[in-house]
Structure formats: C-alpha cells, structure tokens
Amino acid sequence: MVLEHLFPEAVLEKKAGYAFLIAVIYSIVGIIAARLLFGANSGIVSVIFTSLLLLPYLQKMFKKEEKEEEKEEKFSLKESSIAGFFKRNQAIRIYFAIFLGIYLTYMLSSFILPQLGFNTFNILKEQLFVDPALRGRAFDTGTFFSIIANNWWVLLACFLIAIIIGDGAIFFVAWNASSWGALFGYRALTAGLYSGASPWGYLGLLFIITFPHVILEGGAYILAAISGNIISNEIIQEKSDIQNFIFYAIGGAGLVVVVKMIYKHVFEMSSPVIFSLISLVLITLMVYIIISLFQQKRLQKVFKNNYLLFIMAIIIFIVGALIETLVLNYSEALNSIYAFSAMFV
Numbered sequence: 001m002v003l004e005h006l007f008p009e010a011v012l013e014k015k016a017g018y019a020f021l022i023a024v025i026y027s028i029v030g031i032i033a034a035r036l037l038f039g040a041n042s043g044i045v046s047v048i049f050t051s052l053l054l055l056p057y058l059q060k061m062f063k064k065e066e067k068e069e070e071k072e073e074k075f076s077l078k079e080s081s082i083a084g085f086f087k088r089n090q091a092i093r094i095y096f097a098i099f100l101g102i103y104l105t106y107m108l109s110s111f112i113l114p115q116l117g118f119n120t121f122n123i124l125k126e127q128l129f130v131d132p133a134l135r136g137r138a139f140d141t142g143t144f145f146s147i148i149a150n151n152w153w154v155l156l157a158c159f160l161i162a163i164i165i166g167d168g169a170i171f172f173v174a175w176n177a178s179s180w181g182a183l184f185g186y187r188a189l190t191a192g193l194y195s196g197a198s199p200w201g202y203l204g205l206l207f208i209i210t211f212p213h214v215i216l217e218g219g220a221y222i223l224a225a226i227s228g229n230i231i232s233n234e235i236i237q238e239k240s241d242i243q244n245f246i247f248y249a250i251g252g253a254g255l256v257v258v259v260k261m262i263y264k265h266v267f268e269m270s271s272p273v274i275f276s277l278i279s280l281v282l283i284t285l286m287v288y289i290i291i292s293l294f295q296q297k298r299l300q301k302v303f304k305n306n307y308l309l310f311i312m313a314i315i316i317f318i319v320g321a322l323i324e325t326l327v328l329n330y331s332e333a334l335n336s337i338y339a340f341s342a343m344f345v
Helices: 002-006 009-014 016-037 039-071 082-088 090-116 144-195 199-235 239-266 272-293 297-330 332-344
Strands: none
Touching: 016 039, 016 090, 039 144, 090 144, 090 199, 144 199, 144 272, 144 297, 144 332, 199 297, 199 332, 239 272, 272 297, 297 332
C-alpha cells in the first residue's frame, strides 16, 4: 500500500500525534474514495475504507503489545494507576489519537461541505440518519439506563469482534467516531443557519459540551477492542486454546439465549433496557469464568490483565453514559442547538 510508506513504522509506534495525522488523512481519503466509487452508500463505505487503511498499522502495533505482555511479571499497583497504565500501554494512546482524528475529520466534513455546495446527506447519509430527528422521528433525550442499554451492545461488539477477527473492531470504533462527528457538525451548521447565529460558535460550543461523554464512551470502546484483540492473539497461538475458547463461547452464547427466552416468555417481560442490563452483568461474569477455566499460567495472566481492561472499559462507559444523561437533560445550550437544528430540518 503506497500510503503506508508516508509514515515509518517507528514513527507510528512512538508518536500518537502521527497516528492522529494518519487518521485524518485516511478519513479524508476514505470519504473521497467512497463518494466516487459508492455514491449511494458512501457514508458507511467511507468508514470501511478508513478502517482498511488503518489495519496494517494496528496489526504492527498489536504485535508489539503482545511482546510487551509476555515480558510482564505481574499487573502491579503502579502499572494499574491511571498515569502508569497509559504510559505503559502505547496501543491505547494510539487508538485514542486515531479516534480523535476520525471524529474531528467527520465533524468538519459535515460542517464545511454544505457551505461549499455539497449535499451532506448524499455523502454521510448513514451517519446522519443515526439521529432520530433526521429520520422524521421526535427527538428523545433518553435516560441513563436507555443509554446504557443501547451502547452496551456496541461495547460488547467491539470486545467480541476483536476476539474473533482481531483488529476488525477498528470498524466499530471508527463508525462511532464518524457518527458522532458528522452529527455534531451538521447540527451546529443547521442550528446556526436557522437561528442566524454563527455556526462556528455553535460548533465550538457543541464540541466543548459533548467532548467529555464522547471521549469517555469512545474510550470505553477502544479499551474493549484492545482487550479483545490481545486475548485473540493469545488464543490463536495453540490449537487446543482455540477449541476450548470456541466451546466456552458457544456455551456462553447459549446461556444468554436461554436467559432471554426465560425473561421474555416465562416472566412475560419485554423491556430491552432491563434485558440489556441483565446481559451486561451476566456476560461480564461469564467472561471471568471462561478465563478461570484455562489452565496455562501464561494464558491466565494475560487474560486476567485484559479482563481488568474490559472491566475498566465498562466502568468508563457507565460514567460516560451518566455524563451524557446529565448533559442531555440539563444543558440548555445543547438543547437549544438541537432544537434549532430540528427546526431547520
């Protein structure tokens, strides 16, 4: 791939700033290529292109992470502190830089392209239609538990896809970054056009208000993806490990299906929110049990370290959902921007 040679591998491994730049360049390339080749579905295809361009770098990065995991003797208290953990784990900083690069690129694209005469809906339709208001439905701020229920499945998908196909979870991370970015950019622009205020002012305000929950929830997806990826790399080293893991995973999936049937038919309950919360607790416990079933000390050490990373992702994800709920329900500025945007649409 020609674009790979623009940035040496050593540069990407050591500098998160270059990862941010790469994400911006690849996002722009993805948007342009998708629009030229797949006009009807260019929004989601642009994310696929961006993810494919990023995969070679992520694969190199995780190979280095795997070697570092093998050198660790234990997950010490010093390493588990926030500052020490992020200093130790280069992959997390690189992933965060990539997330921010994609997020800001799509935000500015949906904000600037209409001002240049392009139809944003034709370019980023799939991202914009994530917003119920743009699909003709009433805007609903939601509750804390509904946000948890909706986003939990995305977090779980990042973790499981990373286990199954390794770096493939970058698509979910990139998709969420592009969706948030495109929606916020478009809302700021349309709110400004409707109210007569400066769209740039609304863009800056929207970015500041939403950044805490965006970075927390996006960070949770990143931690889940990295955790699943490192576990995946360990599993595929030996055939017996793959067979055992598949057996345990199928058993766990079957248990979730049985619980859902009992929940729906025996107790005659249908709330997806409650079931999502039940599944969150159940699956988290199942992952811990599966880890304890492996006999090799090396595998147990790596699995437990990355299980802690998965738990950290869940905690950060819950904190992010709480902040999002507070912002949606109590930020007058944010709700005014959303209202102006809905009126324009």
